[in-house]
Amino acid sequence: MDEPPPRRLMPCDTARMRLFQLASLSATIALHSLTGGCIGASQVAPALPATPPPEPTQPDHPPEESLALMNADVFDQVWVIIRDTHPDPTINKGDWNDKRLQFRDRAIAANSTDELRNVLRDMLDTLGESHFAIIPNSVSGSTEAHGGWSGITIHVMGGEAIVTRVAPKSPAAAAGVRTGWRALTAEGDSLDEIIKPFGTPRTALERLARDRAIEAFMGGRPGMSPVYVFVDNDGREHTITLILEDLPGEPVTFGNLPPFAAEIEHSWVSDETIRALGCDPSATGRVGYLRFSIWMTALSAAIDDALTTFRTADAIVIDLRGNPGGLGLMATGVAGHFLAETTSLGTMRGRDMKIDFRTNPRSVDRAGNVIGVFSGPLALLIDGHSGSTSEIFAAGLLDLKRAQPFGQTSAGAALPATTHTLKNGDVLLHAIGDFKTPSGILVEGVGVAQQIGTPPTPSDYTSSPDSELRDALKWIAQQRLPATAP
Amino acid sequence: MRLTQSPLFIWTATLVLATSASTAAAQTAKPTTAPAATPTLAPAVAPAADALPSASDIFAKAVAAAGGADLIRMQTSRTQVGTIEMAAQSLKGTITTKSVSPSLLLIETELPGFGKIRQGINGTVGWGIDPMRGPSLMDGDELTRVLRESSIESELNPALGCDSVEVVGRSDFRGTACYKVQLKRGENRSSRFYDLAAGHLVGSVETVKSSMGEFEVTTSYSKFALFSGRTLATVQENAMMGQTQKLTMNSVEFAPIDPTDFALPAEIQALVKVAAAAPAAPAAAPTQPTTKK
Numbered sequence: 001m002d003e004p005p006p007r008r009l010m011p012c013d014t015a016r017m018r019l020f021q022l023a024s025l026s027a028t029i030a031l032h033s034l035t036g037g038c039i040g041a042s043q044v045a046p047a048l049p050a051t052p053p054p055e056p057t058q059p060d061h062p063p064e065e066s067l068a069l070m071n072a073d074v075f076d077q078v079w080v081i082i083r084d085t086h087p088d089p090t091i092n093k094g095d096w097n098d099k100r101l102q103f104r105d106r107a108i109a110a111n112s113t114d115e116l117r118n119v120l121r122d123m124l125d126t127l128g129e130s131h132f133a134i135i136p137n138s139v140s141g142s143t144e145a146h147g148g149w150s151g152i153t154i155h156v157m158g159g160e161a162i163v164t165r166v167a168p169k170s171p172a173a174a175a176g177v178r179t180g181w182r183a184l185t186a187e188g189d190s191l192d193e194i195i196k197p198f199g200t201p202r203t204a205l206e207r208l209a210r211d212r213a214i215e216a217f218m219g220g221r222p223g224m225s226p227v228y229v230f231v232d233n234d235g236r237e238h239t240i241t242l243i244l245e246d247l248p249g250e251p252v253t254f255g256n257l258p259p260f261a262a263e264i265e266h267s268w269v270s271d272e273t274i275r276a277l278g279c280d281p282s283a284t285g286r287v288g289y290l291r292f293s294i295w296m297t298a299l300s301a302a303i304d305d306a307l308t309t310f311r312t313a314d315a316i317v318i319d320l321r322g323n324p325g326g327l328g329l330m331a332t333g334v335a336g337h338f339l340a341e342t343t344s345l346g347t348m349r350g351r352d353m354k355i356d357f358r359t360n361p362r363s364v365d366r367a368g369n370v371i372g373v374f375s376g377p378l379a380l381l382i383d384g385h386s387g388s389t390s391e392i393f394a395a396g397l398l399d400l401k402r403a404q405p406f407g408q409t410s411a412g413a414a415l416p417a418t419t420h421t422l423k424n425g426d427v428l429l430h431a432i433g434d435f436k437t438p439s440g441i442l443v444e445g446v447g448v449a450q451q452i453g454t455p456p457t458p459s460d461y462t463s464s465p466d467s468e469l470r471d472a473l474k475w476i477a478q479q480r481l482p483a484t485a486p
Numbered sequence: 487m488r489l490t491q492s493p494l495f496i497w498t499a500t501l502v503l504a505t506s507a508s509t510a511a512a513q514t515a516k517p518t519t520a521p522a523a524t525p526t527l528a529p530a531v532a533p534a535a536d537a538l539p540s541a542s543d544i545f546a547k548a549v550a551a552a553g554g555a556d557l558i559r560m561q562t563s564r565t566q567v568g569t570i571e572m573a574a575q576s577l578k579g580t581i582t583t584k585s586v587s588p589s590l591l592l593i594e595t596e597l598p599g600f601g602k603i604r605q606g607i608n609g610t611v612g613w614g615i616d617p618m619r620g621p622s623l624m625d626g627d628e629l630t631r632v633l634r635e636s637s638i639e640s641e642l643n644p645a646l647g648c649d650s651v652e653v654v655g656r657s658d659f660r661g662t663a664c665y666k667v668q669l670k671r672g673e674n675r676s677s678r679f680y681d682l683a684a685g686h687l688v689g690s691v692e693t694v695k696s697s698m699g700e701f702e703v704t705t706s707y708s709k710f711a712l713f714s715g716r717t718l719a720t721v722q723e724n725a726m727m728g729q730t731q732k733l734t735m736n737s738v739e740f741a742p743i744d745p746t747d748f749a750l751p752a753e754i755q756a757l758v759k760v761a762a763a764a765p766a767a768p769a770a771a772p773t774q775p776t777t778k779k
Contacts (some may be wrong), residue, residue, distance in 0.1 A: 368755060370759060
């Protein structure tokens, strides 16, 4: 007998940490890191109402002694790792010893691994930074990318959940979902229940946390068929059932990180597309478009080959929307396609190290042909979900005046980080450095912002199928004016 | 087993890994130039119950423990196969090093989910190809440093090229009673720990500098074993930034190696041409579109 299908992953009455725990499971966010960053479960806490001060807790019944010992071991392991590797030896001028006193008893008393994780996350939340998270072993040890995929990207704008992107060939695209629509409910539950507790986020990171919570709320497993209600630009409601698919791309695993789906798309932007976005193909010239889902070396060869092909382009657009990061030094390799000289994208500083993110000029292709670097206009499409390595790449090239970003301010989650397998099999993600651009700008908590014009508004998403690409093409046309003017 | 901390062998990936992986492969290489003048060494001390030996005595004992200078100089080709592991990150891969004296070196490291990293020296060109950064050449200073650190003579006398060497005392290194020797080369300082009883180099602490930055690396050498008369550490652990990387050598052979194994890959050959050209190759000229999205 078939089991009844789960209603959806996130019932609306779920406690916040459970919600964020689920958010952390999402493959789309779980791999923010490795010097790019995993937007972990813990970082969302500052956006929420203050956590009540911890109270001495007594479980209904004492946990098994072995469980208590394991809890203590794991807690101590996490506490020591942060103590010894946090980029700031003062742990943000807080008293880390106090945190041990504050949380250790609760950790030891946890009656389950889930409870322990939540205590650990509460402690990590006190840091108020990205790239600190507990990844359950069931996720880190999995070989499949988790999370169903509808193809919808949501950003909260003006307190409303706005569809900012509908991926081509996705379930949402097939069902007719359009950018600019407002998402009202998922499985009958209002998205307001998720949005309101966040209030007005103060930072890009808090905005990201809120958007990730929305994604988790609307998400599910592949094969599930949640029902959503959207409102279009004319105020008409659309009730749409989407059958969630596997995340697009090839599943890739790397160490103890959760599995992720690596996807790449590259093409020449067609004249038809350029015109549809209100631009003139003769003004923009030949534009190469490259999008990849994550900074992982599984995609390196394809990225290099695409950028080799685009050496003959008049301009290149790299779409980093939704790209959460990945291997940090990949940014130096990809940036090398656009910089003829070895140049610093910025500096990572940790306790006992300083790493300069120096670009590697890519003047030859994989076949050994000398191709030079690309010197034409470079536009970067970003959004609030562009994190970590995407931000290192964008912030560095912007600082060097080699690229222009277009779109919503990025996640502001750019702490170089690493992972550590804990004694219970869970994985601790923890930052080990900060990152500053060549001019000294700290990206963490701030993000990368569009410099030319203004970021898209909800009406932009209604009026254009791709407002970020539209703005990028307009900029590219302007950049080419001197060359095309009589 | 002298394991160089050269920047060539440091891939600081996202995991901020430091791969001092030239491992013993490099140590068989003979110097390409005449050995540098011997630096000022701490004066030998008069024999006494708790007097410190001289640095040269400590180095000589280490060479003897490894099998002797004659044997080290005789074994000109070496192939090592082993594993590289970052347990905290659940990463484990393979590492193969090949070397032929005087200065041929190839290191191939492969990690699941990451890909293959290749690093080499063909006598004059030092190079690397990794999936994150692509192909690159070592610059002059870096190459000079790697060649020096890879040389047999450096293994026989670590004081080569140093401004000063000093035996600073006895010290415990991870449970082993050691002589601690401090070496200074320009602004670089490092400490080496030699097993007081057996003579082996069992550890070092060094601030590694490269074009990508600098960081302190603590390295330990352990589980010494005999290979064709040579006593080599089979385990090297590099600790930095709270992380540990473990290299385990599973096999060592001293059979001749096909020189073509050290041929420059096509990308590196192209980079050498670019580097030799002046000015550098210009960017490709834009052309009209032929393909559509």
